[in-house]
Every structure is written in C-alpha cells, then in structure tokens.
Amino acid sequence: MPVDVSGGGLATVEKYYQDYGSRARELKKQGRQIMGYLCAFTPVEIIAAAGFVPFRIKGDVNEPITKADTEMETIVCPLVRSCFDMALKGKYEFLEGIVIPHACDSISRTYDVWKYTLNLPYSHLIDMPHSTDEPSFNFYKAILGTFRESLSKFTGKEISDQGLNQAISLYNQNRAKVRELYELRRTSPPLISGAEVAKLLIAAVSIPVEEANQLIDSVIEEVKQRSGVPEAKPARIMVVGAQVDDVAFINLIEDSGAWVVADDLCPGAREFFDDVDVTADPIDGIAERYLRKIKCGRTFREKKGDYEDYLEERFGHIGRFIKGFKVDGVVLYIYKYCDPYGFDVPAMKSYIESVGAPVLYLEDEYSMSTIGRLRTRIQAFLELLG
C-alpha cells in the first residue's frame, strides 16, 4: 500500500515522528504482524523476509522513566531503560515479538527482562560476536541461520533465499535513498536541516521498508522544490554517538546557531549507509554488513599496522564525513553508562582533532531535563568555532 504523502512528505514524517508507532498500529489492524527490535545490529532483512514489519523500539526523552525501574536497574543505559519503560507503558502493544541483538551489555544482559516481562509470543536473542575474523564471521552466519530457523518455526513458513534477496534489495534501495538524502546536506547552507533528516530516519524505521522508500523519495523531491534559500548559519556540525532517536539534541544545536550537516548515529549514517552485498548465499552478504561493515564501538577491530592506521580503520568514516560535508566541529554525544562508546572517547577525540576538527565531548542521560543543561556548553563551543 502506498504511503500517504498527499500533504507533503515532511508532513507525513512529522505525523509518524510525533505519533511514533501509529503506522504500525494501523497495519496491525489490517492484519500485518509487527516485530519489534532494538539497535541497528538487528538484521531487519531476515525479519522482513519472514513477512513481518520490522519496527524499531525507541525511547522518549520527554517521558520520565517510572515503570522500568521496577524490573530493570538504573545502571543500565538510559536509552534502553527509556525504551523498556515505553514498552511497559503500552506504547508498543501491537508487537508480535521482540528481537534483541548482542550489541552491548545494556541490551543483551537485559534480554530476559524484556522477554519475560513483556511476555510476547516471540522473542529471540541474536548472539552476535564482537570480533570480525573468519571464525567469528562463520559463527555469526550460523547464528543468523538459527535466527532464520527460529522465525520460520514461529511463522510456520520457510524463509526462502528468494525472499531474503527481495528484502535485501528493498533495504539496499532504502540505503541508497538515504545516501541521496544526505547529498542535500553538502551545500552551504544545507537544503535540509539536521532535525528534518533525523525525524525522517526515525520515522523510517517505524514503517515497512517499501513505505519508507516512498517517504524518503517524497521528502527529497519536496526539499528540492522548496522555494527560498535556507538560513545561513555560521557553523556546520557533525554529531557522533550511539542511538539518538529523538531530535531534541539536534534541535538544541540548530537553535543555537549551527546546522547539523552530518552524523555518525543510529538511526543515521551508521545505520543507513552500508549496503548488503548481493551474494550467492544471501546470509553471507547480511553477515558481512552487520559484522564487518557497520562501524560501531561494539565491534572489535584488530589493530593492523601502526596506531594511526588503527584509528583510521576505526574512525576513518568520521574523517570522510568531516571532509565531504565541510564540517567545522564535531560533537561527541555519549550517554552515561555506555561502555562501547565511553571507552572510545579519548581515541576518537584524538583522531577527529588530528583531521582538523575541534571536538566537544558531552555526556548525557537521555532526558529533556539533562539535554537542556547542555545549551551553554554548545553555545560556548559554537562561539569557539567562530
């Protein structure tokens, strides 16, 4: 079914962003099955090929965490706690099940809490390795095979290679469209704001991929046809962090006199830029993308060559964004209790500075009350950039 963009793609994005999950709720009423998942490391192609609508569970920075603390420790990543809190409050009552990848401790060590507390008909933990060597790759393929079988058993239908290839093709189209969208940010001033991009990508992970593709097309078209030149702002900022599924922080930067023109975030470039290669066994391509292509602190890459080469291997994609999108400064936006990113800060900061971009490192707690407190530091950083 085509997505309704009669009021304009951006208006549809706003609707899906503000009422997150509304489209999934509609689809559920129409008989579709919705499979919830956490994190960019869930191979959505397999879920889609099984006939589900993959639905990214998000938190809400405006909603105080009240229910989650009765089952989940406050030392868990605040984003994960917020996601769980929203689920407990019935925000995602339409889910048929939940898929959780072994991304980080906060996600995987709480799997049982999610599984037993939500008590959904289906749940599965994808035991993804941290290393990327050949044995890890083969192990991960076996893990994906187990996941594929598990979903097949649940639906009673085999997930065929053909189905997987179709899903891969749709998601690769999706990624190509996002890369095209990001092209609109290269100009000065950018044709689309950071907040608009963030809302679109957040909305996109809550609807079927076919609809997301139409939505992105319509937004690109609408933005290209927008009359008038966007406001000139003195600084072009890149934001780097884990999962930022709310525009509050991006808004804070853009309201302080800068454009956010690039990111290494989820949902964002990290999640959308890399394709699944077309391979004889589709699981090969999926495994390669999720284990080796996505650059995230949760994946360990072995040091080869000297330390500078190692930093380039881990953070070179950030350097390429800085250059390609003419970034003036980078904000490292890291959540408290985030081990995969927290341990990377000194190395990442040093790399980014080595390619000539000043860095502002901020630690936050995924809450509107704490985000607001960062305003002064952002303003001071932007002043420094001149």
Place this chain on the structure above:
Amino acid sequence: MTDEKKPEERKPRKHATEAAGKIGPMVKAALKENLQAKEEGKPIAYSFIFSGYDEIIRAMDIVPAWTENYAGILGVKRDAQRFLEKAESENFSRSLCTYALCGLGFDSWREELGEMPPDPPWGGQARPTVMLGSGQIICDPRYKWYQAVQHYMPDVPVYVGGLPYPPYEDDYDYRDVQDYYVKYIVEETRGLVEFLEKHTNRKMDWDRLSEVVDISDRTWNMISEAYDLRRAVPCPMGTGDAMNTMVPMTFMMGTQEAYDFFKDLYDELQLKIANKEGVIPDEKYRLLWGGGLPSWFALTDFNYFNSKGAVFPAEVTYRLVEPVYKLDLPKVSDPLEHLAWRWVKYWAYRHDKARKRPGSNPDVERLIEYIEEYKIDGVVMHEAFSCRSWHPGLIWQLNQLKRVYRDIPSLILESDIVDISSYNEADTKARIDAFIDTLEAVKSR
C-alpha cells in the same frame, strides 16, 4: 588529580577460615612475581578472569597480570580514587566500569611518567607484553578496556577471541547449537595460541596443556566439593571468606597451588563441621549472596551481617565452576576442545532444570537451587553502579524468583566495586538492620 590523598587505614577483615587468611600473601606474591617477570624479561599478559584461557597462559609459561584484581586491590586499600580521577581527566566517563577506569588511570599515568605512579600499592602493575581480551555476553570492557589502553601503549598487541555461550531460549535447545559454539571457541582459542606464539616467543607444549587442563578439571571438582560443605549448620565459611578464596579460583586456575589450596580448604571445612564450628556461634539467619560483585572497600559489611546473627553459606558471585563430572562432557583428545565443551556445558548446566519450571531461567533456577540446598532464609544482592555485566537483571531475577517459586526476604545494596564515593556506610548498615528486622519478623510468623 589528588595524588597526595592518603588512603584511609583499615583493619583487616576478620576471617572465619584459615584458608581465607592466606589470600593476602598469595596476591602479594603474584604481584611480586609480575614485577620480577618484568625484570627478567618474561612475557606478561594482561588478562581477565573467567575468560577460558587460564590454562593456555599457564601451559605456555606466560605470566598473567589480572588487571581486574589490581583494581580490586586498589579498592580494598581504598586507594582507587586517584586512578579513577586520572582516567576521568583522560575523558573516560566515571560511569564506566571502575575496574577498567582504575586500570586506564594507572596505565596512562605510568606511560606518562615512564615509571610506576607514586606509591603504587604492592609495587604496582608491570607493563605487559600482550593484552588478552574476549568477546562474550558477559562484559563489554573485556573487548573495550585493552583497546582503550592501546591509546597509551600502542605497541602492546591485543587479542580478542570470541567466547560465547548459548543463550537460554524457548524455541530451541542449546544442544541444537552447541556444535558450532564449540567449533568457534576452539578456533578462537587456537588463534590465541598462535597470537601468543607470535608475540611472546613461547611455544605451546600441547602435552603440558593437557596436564594443566587435567589439574584445572580436578580443581573445579575440588572447589565444588569444598563449597558444598558450606551447606552444614552451623555454616563453617561465609561469602566474606569466599570473596578471598575466589583468588585461587580465578587467578590461579590450572596450577597445582590452586588445587592444593582448595584441598586444604576442604579439609579445614570438614574439621570445622566435625567440631560444629560455624562462622558465628549463634547462627540465626542463613543468607544467599544472590548476585553482584562486592564492594571491595567494604568487605567488613559481611562481618556486620555476622554481628547480627546472619551468615552467607552460599553465593552466586565467583562460584564460577560446577563439578566437571556432572557436565556430561564428550571425551575428546584435544585439550582446547575439552575447554570449549567445558565452557559451553558450564553455561548450559541449568537449562534443562529451568525448562521444567515455567517462567524460570537458569539464573533464577540457580537461586532456587541454592535456597533449597543451603537452607536459605533471605537473599542479598549488590548493584554496583559501574558494572553492566553482572548487575543488569538482578531486580528481575528477584521478582521472578518470587513469582515462580516463593516469597523470600531480599535486599539489594547499592554502591560500587571500587569507587568508594558511591558508598554510604551508615545508610548501608541501616538497610542491613532493617533487613534483619524483616528476617526476624518472617521467622517469628
């Protein structure tokens, strides 16, 4: 940085067993061995406990430096703050694993000075030849910490081998996947051997490895048998002492010394049982330490429990072995394959049991098992704010325990493993007092 801060002097904790009293000198000796190895040019490996490759390191005559242990020592000696602050000054968040922060603070400081940081407890930690992490659903710092250390010691190579274990799931049995888990672990541990041969100039002696594995299997059995004796009433050894006796279990596995230690402990506990000698003379409440690493700077809290008539006959924390003969291991000739099977079967040990009780899982099942076997009256846990490996899920486990088994008094203490700024002694004691009141009320019903 507050390098002038002097650690607060503390009296040593009172032990119930002679075995626990031997630990301090053992740890000191291990650190001394480390520093001596450095002087003699022997290879030193930064290592994590419970990473499945103790036997490999021992068989290759590589000196392990247990970095979590050194952070724990800083905690016990209440001297962690200056290293935490050093790490913080390097832009590491104070919310990260404080073992890792202590290590990063220490290493970055040592690299900056070109020598040990001032007054390092027990001589400090020697610069390693290699650093050995692991990737597993246990702990993110196991693959992040040493990678972060490389920022200060880029010349020291890091190995991170995958060490997974099958999750407990409803729709498949671990036996359906165990073969590919074992295959992967064997490949990764073989990769470790190749890595160590390349970077340390040591060759693996496979016969020696088989011997070491045999010693560690026997040690697993001996630990299990010794700890099972704690079921006795009165209980001859509590968790406070087990937080000491974890040292040979986790830092010396695969050595004859570790086996002998637990044999001595077994004999000592037998004797105490024969003499009806308990941790405390008048045992009123038997408690289970149901999860969470201890606050190393506040181990005397166990004595405080004792002073209220409470003992801890069992703990989940650092009971990292099961009797090998109960694990149903296949007979294999390759010692690496044996280690891989032991690892997978250890983790799957309570899967079948959990499946028989709807709503249970292996962690909850373990609590139930200990509650029944050790005649437990209440469960105490500790939520260390900086550790997301052993602590997420504890609240749920307690809730689920009550849902699928029975209501039982419980207490979750909150603090940290080494960061003393998170600890409030008066508040902790007040919470323990209130918990004791609850236990008393339940007993008198």
